[in-house]
Amino acid sequence: MAIFGRITARQRLRRAAQESLAIPPFGPAVDYAPWVVGELWPAELSTITPENASVARYLRAELDKIVRSTNEQLRTIRGAGPMGPAQQAEAARVVNSARAFAAERVEAALRQLDKKIGDLPTDNLPSISAGPGDGPSAEDTQRLPIITAAPEDPADEQPPTQEAEEVAAQPESDQERLHRLVEFMARQEPGLCWAAGDQENGMTVVATDLAEGWIPPGIAVPPDVRLLPPQRRTGDVVAILGPTTISATYAPGDPLAWSFGWATELDPAAYSVRARRLPPIDGLGWLLAGATHMRDGLPRMVHTLAKAGAAKTPILETEIEELRAHLETARVQLLAQYPEVDHAVLLNCLLLAATDGIATGDRLTANYHFAWYQALNAPPPHKRPTR
Structure with a gap:
């Protein structure tokens, strides 16, 4: 049943994409997903396996965010007035840019998938024994002299250098962790400024300057991160974040690296709930x-x-x-x-x-x-x- 449902969904996307990918109908209630991500889902992720589940889950979330952002931009264009030639050209540019960005996300996901599969261990693969009729018989095989290998000189075995061991075991720094957190937040709303930092008590806080530290609905926040308490604040996002021992920031237009991090470690639905815990309001x-x-x-x-x-x-x-x-x-x-x-x-x-x-x-x-x-x-x- 799942296979038929997946095939039907692919066919539906293919038809929608072929009907009018070049000129989508900029109507009042159109979902532009077929024009943005139609036919982009890779065949390598059509069947979910333990090896590709995390990549597929993250790619789906990335494509969904691109579609939502595109729909929002086009709603804003439609709300500005009648759809004249200039507005239609701007809307087409938004759709084409979103599709190009979605294609980049797919390519990056496939690169990550190839790397992940290449890192799988192969030392536990079962041995393959020849069948009863496979290969030459003992009569057809020429007897060869036994060759004994010379004993290896222990001096030739070079142990791994201490420097290489330190590089392999080096943990993630606090600065790298904060950059990863800021990128995780910015991917969800890249049009806002974001900041994250560690306070003196060891707590990690994150904020945006949209409304004095308030985090809008629909934004996932890791459960081990704290949000600012409600109060009036002024200044840029760093001033709103408050005193920290170390911090990282993001501004619209900054590049976002491809990182899986928090996006696949826990359930994003749980993020939004735990981090927003405040003292309960009576009544x-x-x-x-x-x-x-x-x-x-x-x-x-x-x-x-x-x-x-x-x-x-x-x-x-x-x-x-x-x-x-x-x-x-x-x-x-x-x-x-x-x-x-x-x-x-x-x-x-x-x-x-x-x-x-x-x-x-x-x-x-x-x-x-x-x-x-x-x-x-x-x-x-x-x-x-x-x-």
Whole structure:
């Protein structure tokens, strides 16, 4: 059944790609996955094995992110006005660039797969014995004299140098680990600035400058990494990160190396939950319901679902999907304004993310986003005028 499903999916992608790869229809609700990644999935990963599972999982995540980013960019282009020739040319450029980038990811994955397979041990392979009728018989074989090898001189055996042993056993440095962490975060949202560092107490923290240290929904964070607590901050991403003993940064446009690292070691779904743990807010559900009541820019259904989540009332899957569509729209709008931030859009995005968490039973995530809403919605402290 899995084989037929895979073949059908390939045929569907092939037909979609052949129909109009050159000029995709830039309609209001089109998923551009066939034009971005159609026919790119390598045959080497069509059948998942223990040797290629991690590579396939990471490549799938990479291609999904490229498709999501492309869809977001094209939604922004469509939202700017009617699709004239200039807009269509820009949209076509976005699609072509995304497909070229996806092809590079596939090639890099195949190189990694070849290296991984080449490193597999071969000393345990079974020996192959000749069959009863294979090879020449004893009568056809000429008897050869026995040749004895001269004993090897122990002095000729050169032990590995101490320098080579040190290089092979050298562990990853803190700077390399932080660079790997920053790259992991930046691959998920390459349009933002990122920073990671080790504090004096040994904790590793990560931050972006989108909204004073808040991490948007959908961004996976390793469980051994801490996020900044909700509070107002100013400055660039390094200033927002705060004092550290060592740090690493990323800015949009910086090259991202191909690294598997955290992307395949643990379940990415668990990342987002564990790292967002904050002190629980008393009466979270009803506070969220009150904050979403009659708020400008939020659909009425958000308040309805917030109340239903607070009361633990069953919610339809279609309602969750509609809520997430509103959340995605707000998130895309927020990222499109970066590095500027519309405070009203930011607060609405926080409420939508918190409502999505409480409506799906993920109170930890709801608690994280609503705590940030409370911190950023509070009026800034006023300084006393100096005399």
